[in-house]
Amino acid sequence: MSEKSPYYLQTARLNWQQDNVPEAKDFGDIYFLLQQGLEESRYVFLQHNQLQQRWQQLEPFEHFSIGETGFGTGLNFLAAWQLWQKTADQTAQLHFISVEKHPLTYTDLERSLSAWPELADYAKQLLAQYPTLTAGHHLLKFDHGRISLHLLLGDGIESIEQLRSNDHPQWQTQNHPTIDAWFLDGFSPSKNPDLWNDRLYALMADLSGPTTTLATFTAVGSVRRG
Template identity: 40%
Template sequence: MQDQTADIEWRDGRVPVSTRFDDPYFSLENGMDETAHVFLAGNDLPARFVDGFHVAELGFGTGLNFCVALRAFRAAACGGRLMFTSFEAYPMAMDDIRAALGAFDGLPDDLARAAAFPTHLEGSDFDLRVVVGDAREALPAWEGQADAWFLDGFSPAKNPELWSPELMAQVAAHTATGGTAATYTAAGFVRRGLQDAGFEVARVQGYGRKRHMTRAVLR
């Protein structure tokens, strides 16, 4: 698939919304708190952080999840480097990324200072790689394994290709034993896809207006 850039509009002047998928990039209530609840707590982080811990993500978006994870990694003071690999079909312009991240206080500025979209960005304590393209093609070719997955595509009802059973099987194939996955959605077909791929799946309390979310562990 030919790479395409994100088409966005701004809601309330601060929340980017994908016009392609008619879905916001993060919670209208508080995107940073949502990331902490869904993706950090959902993967038992920061307690599991160690040197070389590898987070993988479907849907880089604004990079908010990476920034929140990096902040938590630094606060955990476990030393070493955080590895972070994300798959993104429609990369956002850097000016839009900076504008989106600028709505939150206390985030590390490593991403916002990048000169161009970060297909590879390194710091003293992190290694960020964003694979641009269709995850259905890119993930099977990826040689890495994740300790934790942030499954953060747009709504399954609007972006079903990023939640297919085939892609969930690839997520499992690229997860270390005992690794985890978390997502804001509790859609039945997503949970079944993860379960069929080998994860133990639990529906737990969601963030904000979402009653439930999904946590999964690969045994």
């Protein structure tokens, strides 16, 4: 039997619940709640990182970086993109870095995002650039280059370690990139222990600065302590 390519990825295997709500078979967990999903994303990740206030205070041409564990359906990215356009200076740059071990196929992503009509224009642009699903780093640019989406497809911990060693000058701050806000998403710690562990928390600390904030949907004690 031939070995799998190092670029091979197992895409997400889904069950579809009522009203096009996707559930990950391998984790036994849904990606979002139909009625509250978008508002939950805004409340947990945008509001608790104080992004509206922080983005309104950005100087011209300033950069802001978000790190996310679990791209999923891209809902958090689209919600952040929408808020960024409403609040940030027109010359400011948003860098959204997201890891995903089991990305959705194009068809499944399109079906999932159809749940959010108010994000339809953003979803259309994301789908137009959605990459071939191979392991590695994929850079997508939106809004005339004002917004960068770095999709790191593959093992989450390994991908973040690669980010830490990135020597691109755009990400250099004292010899490593600095994340300004973390979105700790992904399936619950009990169902995804390979991601939620001390190794992740140590990497986050190394990639964070004195003003970095983080937000997460989970209240599990081990995550709070980590």
